[in-house]
Amino acid sequence: MLGKIFFLLCLSSAWAEDLCSKAVPPEAYYVRLSIKTALGDKAYVWNDNEMFLFQATLAFAMRSQFSGQEYNVSNIVVCDETPRVSFWFVVTSLEDPSRLVSRGDVEQAVRKSRNRINSAFLLTDQTLEFIGITPTLAAPVAPNTPPWLIVFGVVMGAVFAGILVLLVLPLIQKKRKKNQPMEDEDSDEETQVKTAENGPERSGVYNMSFSDDDKFTQM
Amino acid sequence: MGKTEDSGAQERPKWDNKVQYLLTCIGFAVGLGNVWRFPYLCQIYGGGAFLIPYLIALVFQGIPLLYLELAIGQRLRLGSIGVWNSISPLLGGVGIASMIVSFLVSIFYNTILAWVLWYFFHSFQNPLPWSQCPINESRTGYDEECEKSTPVNYFWYRETLNITPDIGISGSLQWWMVVCLASAWCVVFICFIKGIESMGKAVYVTATFPYLVLTIFLVRALTLPGATDGLLYLFTPDWNILMEPRVWLDAATQIFFSLSLAFGGLIAFSSYNPERNNCERDAVVVGVINSATSLYASISIFSILGFKATTAFNSCRTENILALTNHFHISDQNITLENYDTWFENLNTTYTEEVASLQLRVCDLQRFLDQGASGTGLAFIAFTEAVLEMPGSQVWAVLFFVMLFSLGLSSMFGNIEGVLTPIKDLKLLPKWIPLEAVTGSWVICLFSFLISLIFTLGSGNYWVEVFNGYVGSVPLLIIAFFEIIGVIYVHGMKNFSEDIYFMTGSRPNIYWKACWMVISPVMLVVVLVAYVVVQAQVHPTYPAWDPSFELFPETEVRPYPDWVFAIIILLSSVPVLPIPLVALYRLICRRRTSSARAEPNPYSNNGFEIETQEQ
Numbered sequence: 034m035l036g037k038i039f040f041l042l043c044l045s046s047a048w049a050e051d052l053c054s055k056a057v058p059p060e061a062y063y064v065r066l067s068i069k070t071a072l073g074d075k076a077y078v079w080n081d082n083e084m085f086l087f088q089a090t091l092a093f094a095m096r097s098q099f100s101g102q103e104y105n106v107s108n109i110v111v112c113d114e115t116p117r118v119s120f121w122f123v124v125t126s127l128e129d130p131s132r133l134v135s136r137g138d139v140e141q142a143v144r145k146s147r148n149r150i151n152s153a154f155l156l157t158d159q160t161l162e163f164i165g166i167t168p169t170l171a172a173p174v175a176p177n178t179p180p181w182l183i184v185f186g187v188v189m190g191a192v193f194a195g196i197l198v199l200l201v202l203p204l205i206q207k208k209r210k211k212n213q214p215m216e217d218e219d220s221d222e223e224t225q226v227k228t229a230e231n232g233p234e235r236s237g238v239y240n241m242s243f244s245d246d247d248k249f250t251q252m
Numbered sequence: 253m254g255k256t257e258d259s260g261a262q263e264r265p266k267w268d269n270k271v272q273y274l275l276t277c278i279g280f281a282v283g284l285g286n287v288w289r290f291p292y293l294c295q296i297y298g299g300g301a302f303l304i305p306y307l308i309a310l311v312f313q314g315i316p317l318l319y320l321e322l323a324i325g326q327r328l329r330l331g332s333i334g335v336w337n338s339i340s341p342l343l344g345g346v347g348i349a350s351m352i353v354s355f356l357v358s359i360f361y362n363t364i365l366a367w368v369l370w371y372f373f374h375s376f377q378n379p380l381p382w383s384q385c386p387i388n389e390s391r392t393g394y395d396e397e398c399e400k401s402t403p404v405n406y407f408w409y410r411e412t413l414n415i416t417p418d419i420g421i422s423g424s425l426q427w428w429m430v431v432c433l434a435s436a437w438c439v440v441f442i443c444f445i446k447g448i449e450s451m452g453k454a455v456y457v458t459a460t461f462p463y464l465v466l467t468i469f470l471v472r473a474l475t476l477p478g479a480t481d482g483l484l485y486l487f488t489p490d491w492n493i494l495m496e497p498r499v500w501l502d503a504a505t506q507i508f509f510s511l512s513l514a515f516g517g518l519i520a521f522s523s524y525n526p527e528r529n530n531c532e533r534d535a536v537v538v539g540v541i542n543s544a545t546s547l548y549a550s551i552s553i554f555s556i557l558g559f560k561a562t563t564a565f566n567s568c569r570t571e572n573i574l575a576l577t578n579h580f581h582i583s584d585q586n587i588t589l590e591n592y593d594t595w596f597e598n599l600n601t602t603y604t605e606e607v608a609s610l611q612l613r614v615c616d617l618q619r620f621l622d623q624g625a626s627g628t629g630l631a632f633i634a635f636t637e638a639v640l641e642m643p644g645s646q647v648w649a650v651l652f653f654v655m656l657f658s659l660g661l662s663s664m665f666g667n668i669e670g671v672l673t674p675i676k677d678l679k680l681l682p683k684w685i686p687l688e689a690v691t692g693s694w695v696i697c698l699f700s701f702l703i704s705l706i707f708t709l710g711s712g713n714y715w716v717e718v719f720n721g722y723v724g725s726v727p728l729l730i731i732a733f734f735e736i737i738g739v740i741y742v743h744g745m746k747n748f749s750e751d752i753y754f755m756t757g758s759r760p761n762i763y764w765k766a767c768w769m770v771i772s773p774v775m776l777v778v779v780l781v782a783y784v785v786v787q788a789q790v791h792p793t794y795p796a797w798d799p800s801f802e803l804f805p806e807t808e809v810r811p812y813p814d815w816v817f818a819i820i821i822l823l824s825s826v827p828v829l830p831i832p833l834v835a836l837y838r839l840i841c842r843r844r845t846s847s848a849r850a851e852p853n854p855y856s857n858n859g860f861e862i863e864t865q866e867q
Binding site: 196 | 369370372373374376377431432435438439441442445446450577578581582583584585
């Protein structure tokens, strides 16, 4: 039993090496990671362990998409790894290791679990790219009332309140004045004081009989 | 003594203090043009070298004309129509022309304020709406028009203006623009509700706030990378440019329009002054502060534009780095912005064809700096894009748009005053409109709002450009010319000197006399003729935003259709028509009545003036 499993494993790894030396099959997807761009100082080094994690997450994605089919790490074949950290991969089918899972199926699986795959590597849609699988665009947040109307309401409310206050206040003041006894002398003095209210810039003698108030003298 | 309770009609309103008056004049002079026209002119006309024609124009044309307007308004204590009627009945048309121009300018100027309000309302969101494209209907990608151009352009042309591809296609009223326009007129109305009492208080805020914001922006911008590049670019002088006559023409017109001369607003403001006020000092102060503000604003603006250019340059290079990294499978972040040039040279020499096949963009900082923008393009496209890159974008956007709104509002005060004061002085409004409550300003605001609905159509922006280019230019030059001729030659230099002696206590010195009598009129005529010649040489065109244009997102330059051209001619000529018409009318009236010349100014009692001098 052990021997059979061992034999199958050897066969599949030999088959994988075979696959990598041939031309890129049409079912393959090209993957590109930009770890330093995403994480800066906290970037981890890409090594075989990380590659293993990648194969495991892909297998997880295939399992989630096609429930019941138990994909394994050995079904995810990775080739042409570069220092860029880019490679291409194919998924071999469960029944027949020489057959590859179709592109459409792989795409569906990746799309469904894209978030989980990104999170496993602390990356985003832009830094973990599957060439050919465009990231689904986030639905725009559409609040019920557009925010600008709220601000508009606040500003216009303040403006109208101001208009009302400025229009109503003098009317109230007039009513108050009517209730109080009239003080004519005071108002006369005020106007006389107003005419003398010239800036103290001129040192010359200002003859009040020629002040502007004369213009309004009623004949 | 007459009853002084309801003395609104009897007593002329007054400024509370000198500071209010000065702030109002400065606010009127300092407007949007100081922020978005002057830096652009500086940039295209050789930076520091442009200051020379600018300052010459200020000294020999701007300040003398300013002094003239302030002095004549203060002496005769009437709005623009009353003043010119007093000087000579034949010149009455000058006041009417000022009033018409003020009205036409205020209707399109407030539309710009409506746009500023729209952007202000939208600055309270995260992320800012002009930072990303909206998703198209089928949710498969971004909106096509937005993808081809930029999100900032899309937000301006499509979501704000909803612009039509051609000026002939009017489109419909954009309800959101109507709402913003109504708010802008309401704000203007509330500031004018009590005439200059309320306006004088509002101006404490609207005239000073822009300086505060400009300072904040300056401090912030100088800490951003690339600010010094922008400043160097702006101020590096190119002395050769002084040989071109175009520079001198633009400097003279910029000074003239920047000081808001010939609108009648300055005459109205100074008419509320006490009679003995040193208007000479006021004129110099206002003129110098206006130009200083232009310079100060251009420093702030260009620091930010330098930052924007540097950011664009860096993202251009980052794109190239990504392309190279992906193609040559180089480890991530091996190529950085610092070593990009060495890497690029290495790769280019080793794998020339492959690098060529990548079609990398040529990234040149100078090219990014060269993308000059002025007017609405600067405020709503270039600056909003720059704000996106700054941390805390919402704060900067809000500050910027409130500053633009204050700048525009304080200029609107002058424009509206140029319409209101003549109307009040002439008692043109019928009695049944309640004047006491709100000094008739609500009539003007309502009427102007209804007319400015034109600018909320789909083609509104094109019409704003038409008005901006043709109403606020040639008519003002002509009016100013008649103003200076009217005061100096019709009223008489001697009379005017006596007026100034009465007001300030000293006669104008040789510099003022030389400017008023010779230099300024000559400069005005030369500028006017040159301006008309330059405009008449080319059939006027406008840039149209047409998504179906081949080279979209570039704007297509189209000539104005004939009917628009006719409207342009009307807009340039109708405001100045009253000048000859009124003169003719008065001449005909005078010939009919053979009696002595009517003395329309009841205040001009010669005996009264002479006695005051003897004291």
